[in-house]
Structure formats: C-alpha cells, structure tokens
Amino acid sequence: MKRTEPFDFYQPATLAEASRLLKDNGPGGRFLAGGTDLVIAMKEKGLLPKYIVDLKRLPGLNSIRVNGDGSLGIGALTTMYTIETSPVVKQKYPFLAQSAAEVGSIQIRNRATVGGNMANATPSADVAPSLIALNATAKIASAGGERTMPMEDFFRGPGQNAMDADEILTEITIPKTGPQLVGEYIKFSPRDMMDLAYIGVSVAYDFAGDKKCSGVRIVLGAVAPTPIRARNSEALLEGKILTEELAAQVGDEAARESKPISDVRSSADYRRAMVGVMTKRAILNAAVGPAKSWVDRRDRRY
Amino acid sequence: MNKQIQFTLNGARVGRDVPNHRLLLDLLRDEIGVTGTKEGCGTGDCGACTVFLNGKPVNSCLILSAELDGVDIVTIEGLKIGPELHPIQKAFIQDGGAQCGYCTPGMLMMSKALLDENLNPTEEEIRYALSGNLCRCTGYAKIIQAVQDAAAMLRK
Numbered sequence: 001m002k003r004t005e006p007f008d009f010y011q012p013a014t015l016a017e018a019s020r021l022l023k024d025n026g027p028g029g030r031f032l033a034g035g036t037d038l039v040i041a042m043k044e045k046g047l048l049p050k051y052i053v054d055l056k057r058l059p060g061l062n063s064i065r066v067n068g069d070g071s072l073g074i075g076a077l078t079t080m081y082t083i084e085t086s087p088v089v090k091q092k093y094p095f096l097a098q099s100a101a102e103v104g105s106i107q108i109r110n111r112a113t114v115g116g117n118m119a120n121a122t123p124s125a126d127v128a129p130s131l132i133a134l135n136a137t138a139k140i141a142s143a144g145g146e147r148t149m150p151m152e153d154f155f156r157g158p159g160q161n162a163m164d165a166d167e168i169l170t171e172i173t174i175p176k177t178g179p180q181l182v183g184e185y186i187k188f189s190p191r192d193m194m195d196l197a198y199i200g201v202s203v204a205y206d207f208a209g210d211k212k213c214s215g216v217r218i219v220l221g222a223v224a225p226t227p228i229r230a231r232n233s234e235a236l237l238e239g240k241i242l243t244e245e246l247a248a249q250v251g252d253e254a255a256r257e258s259k260p261i262s263d264v265r266s267s268a269d270y271r272r273a274m275v276g277v278m279t280k281r282a283i284l285n286a287a288v289g290p291a292k293s294w295v296d297r298r299d300r301r302y
Numbered sequence: 303m304n305k306q307i308q309f310t311l312n313g314a315r316v317g318r319d320v321p322n323h324r325l326l327l328d329l330l331r332d333e334i335g336v337t338g339t340k341e342g343c344g345t346g347d348c349g350a351c352t353v354f355l356n357g358k359p360v361n362s363c364l365i366l367s368a369e370l371d372g373v374d375i376v377t378i379e380g381l382k383i384g385p386e387l388h389p390i391q392k393a394f395i396q397d398g399g400a401q402c403g404y405c406t407p408g409m410l411m412m413s414k415a416l417l418d419e420n421l422n423p424t425e426e427e428i429r430y431a432l433s434g435n436l437c438r439c440t441g442y443a444k445i446i447q448a449v450q451d452a453a454a455m456l457r458k
Binding site (some may be wrong): 001002004005006007008009011032035036039040043044052055056081104105106107108111112192193194292293294295 | 303305321322323328341343344345346347349352355358359360361363364365366367368371385412415426429431433434435
C-alpha cells in the first residue's frame with residue numbers, strides 16, 4: 001500500500017483557532033478527526049493535503065449528553081463505537097446505535113467519528129439516514145460564530161457538505177422525542193459486516209397503542225447523491241393503521257422516489273427493487289422493537 | 303514537517319522526532335523495530351495491524367505519527383504477562399488458532415479487547431468482535447475455539 005506524502009500538521013486547542021488555520025492557510029487544507037476516511041483517501045486515492053488540522057484536541061466535543069429540554073447532544077468527535085454502546089442512545093434510539101454499529105469494524109469504529117463521517121458526506125454513510133429520520137440538526141462553528149441547520153440540508157452531493165472551508169461541525173442535536181417513537185435501520189449489503197451499503201433505509205415513527213403511525217420519517221441512503229427523505233412514502237403511512245399490505249405499498253412508493261445509479265456494486269434496477277422490499281421490512285421491524293443481536297438484525301432483513 | 307512526540311509503548315516511554323505523515327504502523331515496525339504488528343491491506347479492512355491506543359483496539363495503518371503525542375500504545379509485544387505468554391496466546395497455540403500466522407497478532411489483540419469486556423462471549427459475540435480481522439488461511443473455526451478456551455482459562 002502506498003504511503004502518504006509530507007504535509008504540515010496543526011493541533012489547535014480552540015475552535016476559533018482551528019477555523020482561522022483554514023482561513024489563513026488557504027486552499028489545500030483538511031480537517032482531521034478519526035482519519036478513517038482521510039488517511040485512506042491519502043493512501044489509496046492520491047489525496048495530497050498541503051496541511052492537516054487535527055481537531056481531536058478540541059475540548060468538549062467527544063461526549064453524548066441529555067440536555068435540559070430533553071434533546072440529545074452528540075459531540076462531533078464522538079466515535080461510532082461510543083454511539084453504538086452508549087446506554088442513552090441504546091435506550092432512546094436503538095436504531096441509531098444499530099446504524100453506528102454497521103460502520104466498518106470495531107477498530108474502525110473506535111476511531112471514526114460521527115462528525116467526520118457526516119462531513120465526508122458519503123451517500124452510503126450509515127448513520128446519516130437515521131439522524132435525518134430523528135430530525136437532527138447540525139451545529140456548525142467558525143471563528144465568525146455559530147449556526148445550526150437541519151441534517152436533512154447538510155448534504156449537497158457525494159463528498160459535498162453545506163459548510164464553508166473554515167467551518168467545523170461541532171455537534172449533532174436530536175430534538176426531544178416521545179415514548180412511542182420506534183425506528184429501524186436496514187443496511188442492505190452483500191456481506192454481513194465490513195461492507196458498504198447497496199442501500200440503506202431508516203424509518204422512524206410514533207407507534208400508538210391503536211397501531212396508528214404518526215410523525216413518519218423515511219430516509220434512504222446510497223440511492224441518490226445524498227441521503228434523501230421519501231416524502232410521498234411518509235405521507236402514505238402518516239396517520240394510518242399499520243398493516244403488512246400498507247407497508248408494502250409504502251415500500252413501492254419509496255422505490256419510485258429513489259434515484260439510484262448503476263455501479264460496480266449493484267445495478268440501479270436492483271437497488272430500486274430492494275428499496276421497496278427493505279422499506280417495507282424496516283417499517284414492519286420497527287413496530288416489533290429493536291433487534292436483539294447482530295444475528296437477529298441480519299436475519300430479519302430477509 | 304516533523305513533530306516531536308512522546309508516548310508510551312508497551313509501558314515504556316518513547317520520545318521521537320517523527321515526520322508528520324509517518325504511519326503508526328511504520329513507526330513501530332521500521333523506526334522502533336517492534337515488528338510483531340503486521341500490515342495486511344493498509345486500508346483498515348483486515349485488522350492485521352491492530353494495536354491498542356489508549357486502551358482501545360485500532361488500525362495502526364490509519365493513524366499518523368503526528369497524532370500520537372501523549373498517547374498510550376500497546377502492541378502484541380506487550381500482551382504477555384512478564385515472561386509468561388498471555389492465556390489468549392496459550393489458547394491459540396493449544397488449539398491451532400494460527401496457520402500461516404500473519405493475522406495472528408491482530409486476532410490476539412482483538413480477542414484481548416473482547417475478553418477485557420466479556421469473559422463469557424458467545425460464538426456470535428466472538429464473530430462480531432473479530433469481524434474486522436481477516437484470516438486468509440480461513441482458520442476461523444479454530445480461532446473461535448481458541449477465544450472460547452482463552453475465556454475459560456481467564457475465568458479461573
């Protein structure tokens with residue numbers, strides 16, 4: 001495997017300093033979080049940053065906390081493994097923990113951060129559909145100040161996010177949810193682990209005692225230049241009593257809303273057909289409750 | 303384009319002036335001469351380069367030396383307890399959990415990470431923990447057996 005080329009390296013202690021480094025040094029710089037995308041891009045794809053700004057020494061960005069208003073703040077430097085194993089995430093949003101667990105290996109998840117994964121904006125990123133399904137917002141900081149934006153608007157295309165070069169994603173905030181929230185993420189890929197998604201489907205909705213679904217969010221990954229909401233499919237399920245037949249209809253609609261491409265991993269037609277099947281199963285699985293183990297998670301996709 | 307770093311390696315203090323872009327894997331193998339850690343794919347897929355960074359298993363092929371100031375690194379050389387092999391190493395030898403041996407350092411480190419948290423892993427849990435470690439001899443059955451036997455030794 002090829003080695004990386006030399007570059008300048010900074011480890012700022014404050015956000016403002018990190019942002020200014022990008023502004024002052026100009027093009028050719030990259031922020032570094034876990035490095036599991038950046039270092040691979042440098043080794044495998046010939047990316048040659050002039051300088052790297054390591055964000056890992058910035059304080060206070062690597063924890064998960066429940067805020068006073070019931071929202072959940074996930075610091076951008078929180079690792080995928082921390083999200084996967086976090087008691088509060090597992091209890092409140094088991095399908096988000098499950099999404100994080102689908103990324104790479106434990107070794108990768110001990111380095112890969114949620115902020116880095118979102119900023120890289122890979123269309124197949126596993127946690128993106130679930131964060132959008134949870135109405136999460138991105139907190140973005142620079143030396144000039146701070147702004148927030150829905151995660152739904154954060155992605156602009158493969159590898160493209162909505163931030164300026166000197167802006168840093170600092171936190172992902174999930175607004176308060178009710179006790180009736182259910183959800184499921186299905187990663188559909190040829191291998192059980194260590195693979196990229198052919199397609200990803202995340203579904204979240206409030207499921208009342210009368211089996212009525214409300215606040216429906218259906219988000220598709222890897223079938224468009226960015227993760228996308230399947231809004232017509234959401235509307236079909238909204239306010240309705242869940243049946244297998246209805247879930248199948250919603251799945252068919254999601255397949256129509258997806259815009260997959262054909263590539264080495266899968267054909268567009270196959271991806272579209274699987275969006276239909278996996279959306280149906282995600283809706284039905286969500287109503288049953290979280291998977292008990294990775295084997296259960298795998299088997300109930302089929 | 304160099305950086306002065308200090309870190310602990312298998313319990314000993316190390317101070318180095320390293321090029322920023324030197325990978326942890328290469329720093330260990332080529333500069334420090336600790337060669338138990340192997341390079342397989344170089345892209346974080348095979349787990350042969352697994353070491354512990356601040357107590358957590360990571361792929362050393364994806365970490366830049368410039369990131370290492372102040373960290374604690376443990377490699378396969380740091381697994382044994384004094385002069386004695388670690389029970390996980392003994393179990394791999396006893397059960398034939400190594401064939402060509404190239405994946406073995408990574409397998410041992412990842413098994414240690416699992417058994418540090420769970421001394422009664424099911425086969426499912428072992429497969430999950432080792433999913434980022436490839437054995438191209440395909441000796442998985444004996445590797446899983448070895449982890450189960452190591453767990454039994456450690457429970458005593």
